[in-house]
Amino acid sequence: MKSLAELAAIKERMKDKVAIREGSGSIRVVVGMATCGIAAGARPVLSSFVDEVNRAGLTEKVTVTQTGCIGICQYEPVVEIFEEGKEKVTYVKMTAEKAARVVAEHIKGGRVVDEFTIGNK
């Protein structure tokens, strides 16, 4: 059974981390979560980004956030990646699997996955 005691243990582990993390994320992953995005499958895309970023050990560098309708509903699920000093990258028609590749190749590896970007649709 999951217990509140386990939660208290998580709190203890978090103590040191939290102070460092505030405002240190230099990459922002923004997932469109309006009606259009959700209907097109944004929920598993968001979950996949959260999981993969954590798995890659990048939670201190990368923040995954949600936004409303970006205005290109026909391309949903849409994900925008903002990185300091670089141009915004817009990924379209995303899936959980594509999200995993974006984390590995773009966020971790620094190479934009061109085939998923809006310019290629």
Next chain:
Amino acid sequence: MKELSLNILDITQNSISAGATHITIALTEEENGRLTLVIADNGCGMTEEVLRRVSDPFYTTRTTRKVGMGISLLTLAAEQTGGEVTITSVHESVDPVGHGTTLTATFDTRSIDFPPLGDMVETLSVIIQGHPEIDYSFRHTTPALAVGLETTDLREVLGEDVSLGEYEVMQWIESYLREQYSGGDGSEDETV
């Protein structure tokens, strides 16, 4: 929307845009197959004018994007099964303290047009990930099981410094809920 849990994720965004600090999501399934969904918030509420037009798919409060297709899609899903959607709301200008919106949707789960509920745990997880500062009460009761989550209880343990959106906390919440859905032992859904 393929799953009712996606409608729930979508409708909850309205409560968030309304500036709610507490959101209740309750699903109640009865022996006779009737499912009642209640989403209640303490957000700014709607004026009577907005409330009247809220089910109109061509109406949206453009500046805030508070409503749009979302309510229409949920209404469609409910009515297809013979159920309905009702919304009551008290605008903050009317009651500065007790304002908020309550949406109630009913479904006949035995109808061939009843959409699958889908993954409620992922829906809740995504809602909390997006806005970990809000408090949520979640209840899902059926004749066979009772699932619940009160984020205020978790916050009491976590204190102010640890957000509900922390990955480990989110994982805990997901396991906690999946355990309840699988009837208590959680063996098949233990992923942590």
